Amino acid sequence: MLSALAATLATAVGPDHVVTGDDPSVADLCHDEALGVPAGKPAHVVWPADRDEVAAVVRAARAHGVSVTARGAGTGLSGAATPDDGAVLVAFARMDRILEIDPVDAVAVVQPGVTLADLDAAAGEHGLTYPVHPGELSASVGGTVATNAGGMRAVRYGVTRAHVLGLEAVLADGSVARTGGRLVKVSSSYDLTQLLVGSEGTLALVTEVTVRLHPQLPVRRTVLAPFSSAEAVTTAVGRVLATGLAPSVCEYLDGPTMRAVCAAADLTLGLPDDLLDADHLLVELAGRRAERVDEDAEELAELLGAAGAADVFDLPAGSARRLVEAREKAFWAVKAAGADEIVDLVVPRSAMAAFLARARAAGDAHGARVLGCGHAGDGNVHLAVFQPDPDALAATLHDVFAAGIALGGAISGEHGVGRAKARHLAELGDPGALDVVRRVRAALDPDGVLNPGCALR
Amino acid sequence: MLSALAATLATAVGPDHVVTGDDPSVADLCHDEALGVPAGKPAHVVWPADRDEVAAVVRAARAHGVSVTARGAGTGLSGAATPDDGAVLVAFARMDRILEIDPVDAVAVVQPGVTLADLDAAAGEHGLTYPVHPGELSASVGGTVATNAGGMRAVRYGVTRAHVLGLEAVLADGSVARTGGRLVKVSSSYDLTQLLVGSEGTLALVTEVTVRLHPQLPVRRTVLAPFSSAEAVTTAVGRVLATGLAPSVCEYLDGPTMRAVCAAADLTLGLPDDLLDADHLLVELAGRRAERVDEDAEELAELLGAAGAADVFDLPAGSARRLVEAREKAFWAVKAAGADEIVDLVVPRSAMAAFLARARAAGDAHGARVLGCGHAGDGNVHLAVFQPDPDALAATLHDVFAAGIALGGAISGEHGVGRAKARHLAELGDPGALDVVRRVRAALDPDGVLNPGCALR
Structure with a gap:
């Protein structure tokens, strides 16, 4: 016989879209990729189809005193998608539609379960790109909104926060708020879009996301510069950015990480062994015109040489792409190690x-x-x-x-x-700011329904 | 004899830095530039010297059940710096120091009373710029943070929100929160920096601001294109931005506004009368290298011609600068009209x-x-x-x-x-979002001390 909560959830999302947490089929949904956060044991896993079903699920969980954790693709690295034991886990796999790509206003409207790869591919059909590239393009848009995901392109384009223009979200009481819009700037009371981005499912469950897209930059050049120390890399980075060259990638790798990344990607860069063990700066330039990117790459190489690089390698396009991709996957390399x-x-x-x-x-x-x-x-x-x-x-x-x-x-x-760093934040964060976080959270979720173990303990 | 509140304020900021609101010297401080918001009659005006004095003022006002309004340069256009009758008006004119320009990390740390002009000039000494240029460069940084000010450069650089990396702020209970930092990205619980930007002094009084700076772009080219309709301008704008040319100015002016702006600036562009009355698109390109900006200007001119511009005028540098400046001052032209x-x-x-x-x-x-x-x-x-x-x-x-x-x-x-649009927002905003605004506000300022008539009514 179904529990009262299970019956309510079955009514909310349909009996085919709810299972109990001990169902073996959901074992892999009960954790993300955080190394130090064990899987949870939710009481129920539900797959809502739309906003109203999400709201009904949240209301049901709240009425039964059970917490709610949202889950996208499960590629997160801090345990924010890992449910509490006994919780309701809301999986967004069915809410995976791209609702609109608007090439005129250069925005996309998507459901939270859409993957970054699918969004970027759909934008690409219009000559546009969604440039948020954290390590995993299988990440869901909703998950990246919840964690304010970054990645290698953020040095040029900014993190997720810089791209989210509007949200629809279900609050802890089941009510719905719509924030922002197809608008690149707003000054109309508090920016709730920005409040929700990065809130890790503790203030609301996002059910629709409006993001800005950017024109694709067709030309790329990638340079690898080994330095004798991380200090030298740090100094060089400041000089690169001061030029206004606006690199699309600007990455540091120590020698062991470079070796691990190259090994994982089966990539041979042809560097002598002593240089492979150096402290590396990897810089990618991107632009609209090949001759300009070439000219900029020359300027960059000269600057890096003057900043003390042991050498400056102009990477062939294939190697560059594989190295950048392998760096994006560095997590898997160190996990495997x-x-x-x-x-x-x-x-x-x-x-x-x-x-x-x-x-x-x-x-x-x-x-x-x-x-x-x-x-x-x-x-x-x-x-x-x-x-x-x-x-x-x-x-x-x-x-x-x-x-x-x-x-x-x-x-x-x-x-x-x-969950991974909540204790450290509570210990080390600014006390005044943490107090504000707690008051905002208590105001929006007085019963502690939404992902209670996350963001702050 | 001093009232109890007056005595407490005098202790808080020193007797030389508080006057009563009926002092004729402060008449000009009791309003901003909003056309439809009458001046307030505060009970007291105070000029604190630092954060702790601001906190003492807020505590005193709260204890006496009196509201607090923060005021920077008074250049705002919506009445957010206009005090309630009987309020304490906190003027930030004494907190006008640039605490640091850090050219390595490309950030500035300033007190809220610093003007945009002073900040940009100080950044300029390091080859950097603070590109938030609303109409008035005499605006204070604190005021632009409170209103999330934009301006003509926002099309390339983003509004104030895109530049504020960290804040120190005094809350309604006199406590202090520090948010963000010298950090271009953060995902460590809620982004309180972004919550406070644009909150119009209703959640906290900002006492220190950390902003990002950008490399200066030394080369500019400006093009003016008259079109037969606003529809044609709108279509052209979409095409310009889709190219990735990333203009630093992209402005629409109808014929009467163009005439008013040119008259106010005593500027003759040499356009025939019928073209002066057209719908205008003004586009500025900026870059590091003259030959590239020239090449981009050619591409832009061709695009605008193909989009139906009646003509495309390449403005001489002097005229371009004066036209952009006059457009920035359009408010004064229409006010004078x-x-x-x-x-x-x-x-x-x-x-x-x-x-x-x-x-x-x-x-x-x-x-x-x-x-x-x-x-x-x-x-x-x-x-x-x-x-x-x-x-x-x-x-x-x-x-x-x-x-x-x-x-x-x-x-x-x-x-x-x-104050100017609070009623309209309450009437027309998304009800769910407005409810969140009210709950956040009540959580941080339960007694309604901070600028109660603003942001939402």
Whole structure:
């Protein structure tokens, strides 16, 4: 016999679109890719078809005192899509339609379950692109809105937040709010679109997303420059960005990460061994006209040489594409190599090398190996931490987060807080700001229905 | 004898930095430039020197049940800096220091009373620019943060929101929150920076602002293209932006506005009379290299010709600068011409002409003359409405706002809601979103201390 909640959920989404959490078919939906967050055991998994069904699900869960976690593609890295035990997990796989690509206003309107790959491909049919490229293009738009996902192109285009123009969302009481619109600027009371982006399903469940698209840039040139230290890379990055060259990729990789990335991609760059072990800066330029991008690449190469690069490699298009793709998949390389945790702390751009040094020192102090790469143009450092002992790992992470905060950084640049870092944020965040977060959250979700373990503990 | 509140304020900011609101010296501080919002009569005006003094002022006002309005340079256009009668008006004229220009991370840290002109000049010493250029460069940074100010450069660089990386702010209870930082991306719980930008002093008083700066673009070319209709301009704008040419100015002016702007600037463009009365598109391109900007200007001119421009005028640098500056000051031209109200409704870019037509029809129905110009690349239409009769003016405005909302627009693109449009927003905004605004506001300012008449009524 169905429980009262199960019966209500079956009415809400139809009996074919709800299962209990112990159904073996849903085991893979009960976690995301966060290394340190175990899978949850939801009481029910539901697949709503539209906004009204989402609202009915939220109302039902609230009435039964059960929490609600939204799940897109499950590619998140901080556990924000991992449900509590006993929760209702709302899977958006059926809400995966591209509602409109509007080439005149250069916007797309999509349901949250659409993947980034599908959105970018649909935009591409109109000569446009959706340039948010986190590591996984199988990520759902809804998930990237919830986490304010970034990626390698953010140095030129900005993170998800810079692209979301409007939202439709279901609140904790089942009511619906529509924010923003097909509008590139608004100053009409609080920007609720921006409040919801990055809120990790704790304020509302997003049911429709309006994003801006950009003209495609058909020409690319990619340069790889090995340096003798992360400090030298950091200095070079500041000079590159000061030129106004506006690179579309500006990445740091330490030697071990470069080796791991190349191995994972089965990619041979032809660098001598000593240079492969250097600290690398990878810069891609993109533009409308080949002769300009070539000219810019010359200017860039000269600048990098003057900044102390041991050499400057103009990568052939095929190698460049594979290296960029492999860097985007670096998470999988370090996961395969046995990393115990990853961190994507963000610091002022100029503090990247200092932060890396402190993070490695923290690793040394606790017997952890720390590999680094990152979106150097954004100061968004990605660390892989290898330390199987849970206590030593926790101590390392604490010291790493504290070091980043001390340098003016924040817990996460693009992965989000989720369950993985909620405790660290509570400990290290600005107390006044955390108080505001708690008050806003209590105002919109007084019963703590929406993803209660996430964003802040 | 001083009232208890006056005594507390004198203790908070020093006796030399507080006066009563009936002091003749402060008459000009009790309003901004909104045409339809009368000056307020505050009980006290205070000039705090730092964050802690701001906090003490807010606590004192709250304890006495008196509201608080923040005031920067008073250049706002929606009455958000106009105090309630009996309020405490917090003037930020003493908090006008540029705390740091950091050319390496390309950020500035400033107090809220710094003017845009001073900030841009200080950035310029490092080859950088702060590209938020609303009509008045005498505007304060704090005021532009409160209203999310835009301006002509927003089509390329984005509005204020795109530039604010971090804030320090005093909340209604006198507590202090620090948000964001010297960080170009963050995903660490709710983005309170973005929540506060555009909140018009209703959630907090901003006491420090961290903004991003951009490399200067030394080369400019400006093209003026008269078209036979606003529809033709709208179509041309879509084509210009689809190229990826990324203009730094993309403005629409109707014939009467062009005449008023040229007259106000004492500027003769040499256009024949019939072309001066056309619907104009003004496009500026900016870049790093003259030959590229020249080449782009050729491409632009060809595109505009193909899109139906009656002619395409390549403006000499001096005329171009004066025309852009005069367009930036269009508010003063229409004010001098006797406009009774201005509107800066924003619609989807492609709907600009349709909105203009409906707005003019609304004017005709109520005997009002409606002139139009606007940031065409952003769909942000600026109307001047001439109708001295208050009831007919109110009816016109209602119909204009309703027409814009019906086209998918929002009340304001960059001027804000303030006191001027709070009633219209309450009437026409999305009910679910307005409910969220009210709940967030009540959570952060339960006693309604901060600018209670603004943003929403």
